[in-house]
Amino acid sequence: MAEILKGNAVTAAINDRTASAVEELKARGVSPTLCIVRVGERPDDLSYENGAVKRAVAVGVEVVKRAFPVDVSEDELIQAINEINTDCSIHGVLMFKPLPKHIYEARVCNALSPEKDMDGITDLSMAGVYAQKPLGYSPCTAQAVIELLDYYGIDLTGKNVTVIGRSLVIGKPVSMMLIKKNATVTVCHTKTRYLPAVCRRADILVAAAGKAGMVNSDFVHEGQTVIDVGINWSEEKQKIVGDVDFDSVSPIVSAITPVPGGVGGVTTSVLMSHVVEAAKKYAD
Numbered sequence: 001m002a003e004i005l006k007g008n009a010v011t012a013a014i015n016d017r018t019a020s021a022v023e024e025l026k027a028r029g030v031s032p033t034l035c036i037v038r039v040g041e042r043p044d045d046l047s048y049e050n051g052a053v054k055r056a057v058a059v060g061v062e063v064v065k066r067a068f069p070v071d072v073s074e075d076e077l078i079q080a081i082n083e084i085n086t087d088c089s090i091h092g093v094l095m096f097k098p099l100p101k102h103i104y105e106a107r108v109c110n111a112l113s114p115e116k117d118m119d120g121i122t123d124l125s126m127a128g129v130y131a132q133k134p135l136g137y138s139p140c141t142a143q144a145v146i147e148l149l150d151y152y153g154i155d156l157t158g159k160n161v162t163v164i165g166r167s168l169v170i171g172k173p174v175s176m177m178l179i180k181k182n183a184t185v186t187v188c189h190t191k192t193r194y195l196p197a198v199c200r201r202a203d204i205l206v207a208a209a210g211k212a213g214m215v216n217s218d219f220v221h222e223g224q225t226v227i228d229v230g231i232n233w234s235e236e237k238q239k240i241v242g243d244v245d246f247d248s249v250s251p252i253v254s255a256i257t258p259v260p261g262g263v264g265g266v267t268t269s270v271l272m273s274h275v276v277e278a279a280k281k282y283a284d
């Protein structure tokens, strides 16, 4: 049976570091503050927001919310972001996406100052991930994958890592971050041929496709580490499931993250660590 790479141990370690940094900053008169920008009331956003607020309270980060109706205009949203950019009491911003269709999302995202972009939504943050420069912040989920691998001491040097998914939120940035850690990375997507065979070749498989249970026993081999980033609602099981069919894969591989209880919770801890980093840069 595989080792279960639980997220809560990783989360606890990150939270400890974050909470200590918050104390130090507060002693210097700076209270790290996250602003959550939400348009509409999508259940997924509200659920993530609740989780983020709980995590913030746990580590001492302050949260302010800017919620807008779903018919907010692009100009109004950009004006709010401009205000946030110049508000010294706010150190970081989390803005939920996708934005409604009448809004040109890239324009709104890039209105945000990269130094307050806690989840890598600006082009400059993404350039930083690719150029390995601190131009903004990396997407929290992509970084959560790296934090989890680091925490469990999984060395990436020279390892073959296959990533399923090429989104700007996870697949692409995590691939860049894995390369930085000296892994040899293969990125798969909907047009990849012989996907199970490509995945079987990997030492470490990162699944971020958003397809419930698509990674089955054909995709894996003994000794593999499987990181499941997927968060999918299964109508059949009436619960949240990952991209990996845990029941058929876990008896074969050597280590695997559960869903829920794996990468998901680490994401909000990474978010808080970004806020503290931004507040520290401000304080310095």
Ligand code: NAD
Pocket (backbone or CB within 6 Å): 141, 164, 165, 166, 167, 168, 169, 170, 171, 188, 189, 190, 191, 192, 195, 208, 209, 210, 211, 214, 229, 230, 231, 232, 263, 264, 265, 267
């Ligand atoms: P996305 O839809 O933007 O991208 C999915 C990617 O997977 C695409 O690049 C697509 O080419 C690829 N893909 C889809 N089906 C495939 C298939 N059958 N074969 C091969 N490749 C396939 O999704 P995303 O935003 O990158 O999110 C991916 C998953 O991660 C979702 O389940 C999402 O809910 C989850 N997620 C988790 C967290 C977290 O905190 N753990 C955060 C964000 C997203």
